[in-house]
Amino acid sequence: MSSSSKRITATSSTVIGNELDYAREVLKSGNLNGKGKYSKLCEKWLESFMHGGRAFVVSSCTSALEIAAILADIKPGDEVIVPSYTYVTTVNSFVLRGATPVWVDLDKGMHIDASLIEAAITPKTKAIIPVHYGGIACEMDTIMDIAKRNNLFVCEDAAMACNSTYKGRMLGTIAPVGCISFQEKKNFTAGGQGGALLINDPNLIERAETIYEHGTNRARFIRGEVDRYEWIDLGVNATLTELQASFLYSQLQASRFISIRRLYLWNRYHSALTPLLKRGCIMLPEVPKDITHNANVFWIRVTDPTQRDDLIRHLDHANIEAHPQFMPLHLSPYGQRIGRFSGDDRVTTMAISQILILPLSMIMTNEEQNMVIREIFSFWQPELGDRKFGDSNETRDSETTECS
Incomplete structure (x- = not known):
């Protein structure tokens, strides 16, 4: 690492x-x-x-x-x-x-x-x-x-x-x-x-x-x-x-310039991490038809929520900050006193236990993003840690990536 x-x-x-x-x-x-x-x-x-x-x-x-x-x-x-x-x-x-x-x-x-x-x-x-x-x-x-x-x-x-x-x-x-x-x-x-x-x-x-x-x-x-x-x-x-x-x-x-850079990084993450999606390690955000977005955050959901804290520590050891974003309001002390949940909580609590926000900002360099991507891959398969990830001309053997 x-x-x-x-x-x-x-x-x-x-x-x-x-x-x-x-x-x-x-x-x-x-x-x-x-x-x-x-x-x-x-x-x-x-x-x-x-x-x-x-x-x-x-x-x-x-x-x-x-x-x-x-x-x-x-x-x-x-x-x-x-x-x-x-x-x-x-x-x-x-x-x-x-x-x-x-x-x-x-x-x-x-x-x-x-x-x-x-x-x-x-x-x-x-x-x-x-x-x-x-x-x-x-x-x-x-x-x-x-x-x-x-x-x-x-x-x-x-x-x-x-x-x-x-x-x-x-x-x-x-x-x-x-x-x-x-x-x-x-x-x-x-x-x-x-x-x-x-x-x-x-x-x-x-x-x-x-x-x-x-x-x-x-x-x-x-x-x-x-x-x-x-x-x-x-x-x-x-x-x-x-x-x-x-x-x-x-x-x-400068909104157009800011948006172009952020979207470039967002799309780069999505493309590079797709092999982990295909192997069932993570879930990725989807952009529905007829929608454009501003790349405000890039998140992944770790399929096995018990692995998320280990992934956070793994990234932290490589000097990379990644964290969950919001805690569920309906499970908070005040939220439980004043609100109520309608229907079943099938997604919310599970998703919140899985989600992880990856670094993304306009000043992030391609090299920094490559490091984040490489460390995410190496979490599931340590021997990949020395490989270079994120370059558009690179191919990966997604079949070799194990997620457990």
Whole structure:
């Protein structure tokens, strides 16, 4: 087994190189608070993917989700349908309004199983929150059809999915409301934290703006539509600073370059590790037809979950960081107190015991990726450890790889 002097981390923040140029302009302008030039440019970029909606850049995806929960008119006793495999803020935002999370099992793609949603609906159900895990879309046609027939609010948690598409539409722009993250681990970052609220239902735009303005009609006052502004609704402080917006805009301008590099690495992993899939060692993500994705993460599922911790230690010994991502919310102490699981847990708990996130970032080199691939192969067959993996002109004898 080989060891690298430089640790290969699971994620690394994207830095393009011209962020300081944009930041200097903001500093010279004197407007650091937000809602200025770069905030508007970021919002215009997002709105170019929308169909007549409105985008708000906000301080975090959590802030966007909190606004979404207010827009959904969530009240104590309401139920929201959500996967258990997600970061806690997906659920917190609705629980803060008094909702009970109803967990629905995953499909093999690590998304909420759309075929199980209808069975989870009760007279108390108010909303569905699909999570586009890894930047790959949930089955949105089915989800939106269920929501329409049952008069339910849908909020897309597209935290990981900026620039991914479902049948030609960017994720976050399909449901009435979508929420995006620009946190440091995402493809595009606002310098550590940041997010966006996408309002795709015109009937929600005015109220969303009011909530975004701390519950006031300040924006209408600035536009000269009212002679004073006052407190008229619930509100939050979700302003993204102008420095953060300038950092984000530099990355959105380079979105094509960032996406090409990440997708190259994602596809390279998939191709190189396919022999282990064929031998039954691992499962790999699949990208359904009519879907594009942004390569936010690359995961494998170790078929035998008892091997995962050993694989993590094996990679760690080679100075490679790999880890599970989310712990199941329905098995957490608080999740057990406030939520309930609908139907059988056939996939979620098993999948969470198998999944492993491999290193992927825009700055990852081909050589670093080769090392990750080589060490994964050598875990199952140590004599492969000295071979070079990941090169496009290489062939492997997958029949020699044993997985037990």
